[in-house]
Amino acid sequence: MSTPPATLSFGVLLRVFLRSLFLQASWNPKGMQNLGLAYAVYPALAALYPPGPAREEAVRRHLVFFNTHPYVAAAIVGGVINHEQRIARGEETPDKVVAFKAALMGPLAALGDGFFWLSLKPATGAVSAALVPLLGVWAVPLFLVLYNLVHLLLRVRLYWLGLTLGDLLVEAVARANLPVRGARLRAVAAASAGGVAAWLAVSFGANAGGLYAPVLAAGCLALGVASYVLVSRRVPNYVVLYVAAGLACVAGAFL
Incomplete structure (x- = not known):
């Protein structure tokens, strides 16, 4: 043997x-x-x-x-x-x-869902979308690089922690404070989405003759700030996104 x-x-x-x-x-x-x-x-x-x-x-x-x-x-x-x-x-x-x-x-499933699905992916997606005016179609590979770089590095780190620490892994993951980091990423996502909305408002307003552009831009800016505040107060980000989408549809019906 x-x-x-x-x-x-x-x-x-x-x-x-x-x-x-x-x-x-x-x-x-x-x-x-x-x-x-x-x-x-x-x-x-x-x-x-x-x-x-x-x-x-x-x-x-x-x-x-x-x-x-x-x-x-x-x-x-x-x-x-x-x-x-x-x-x-x-x-x-x-x-x-x-x-x-x-x-x-x-427990790790819940932690991963909150950080990766509800925080990292929306944040990297929103930041990449906000850079569309500067990068054009290159914003798409930027999103893929940002998201996968972070998630793969974290995978390597987590694997090493489990391999070297065993049961003490729990303490190391707790010290990483992923829920707090996730909350910050969700705030970044909300602010970036507000910036994208403002840019779209100005662009479409200008195409329509420019009369609605200032109003739309101001409204979208206010929506972005409100989204940031709501997410910071732990309102679920999907609720904020649905409300923002609903307001956009209502505005589009009257403008």
Whole structure:
């Protein structure tokens, strides 16, 4: 029987991270993301356990139900590798890694949804849209670069934290204060959207003869400021966007 390595090689750890990018490639109604997780961690399991019952058991414990935010899942993947190394060395029992996943996948899913879906994506999208007058169609690749650069760097960071800290990962994520950072990003999104609205108002007003441009610009500026204030007071950003869209439709019907 081979002895498990004290530490996994960089190549194995890199393969695990790259495979974790495909976490959502095999959704299923019973286990949700479990197949993607098992696929991601398999190179590490193959390095830690020899072919046979030990490896099969290791794979099976990662085929149970698993569902979380796909980006912050990198932290759990790293933590799983941390636990599996200790299990392979006989330092802890397999139930520890199962409990680790079960305890973190729900809270991290909520954290990831709030930061990435409701904050980072609207902020980078709104900033890119605000730069359309300067960049034209290049604002589209700018959005893709901004969003993916941030989210990929955070994935790498979370994976490393999980890998090196294990259960202490929770404290590190808490210190990152993502909810506060998300609130700031939502404020940026609201302000940028207000700027875009003002630019559109001036442009369309000028095309219509210029009579409505000052009124529309002032109204959109006020809407942008109001959006910033509402988001700062924790009004959901989707509520602000729906209200702004409704007011724009009403204004368009009369102007």
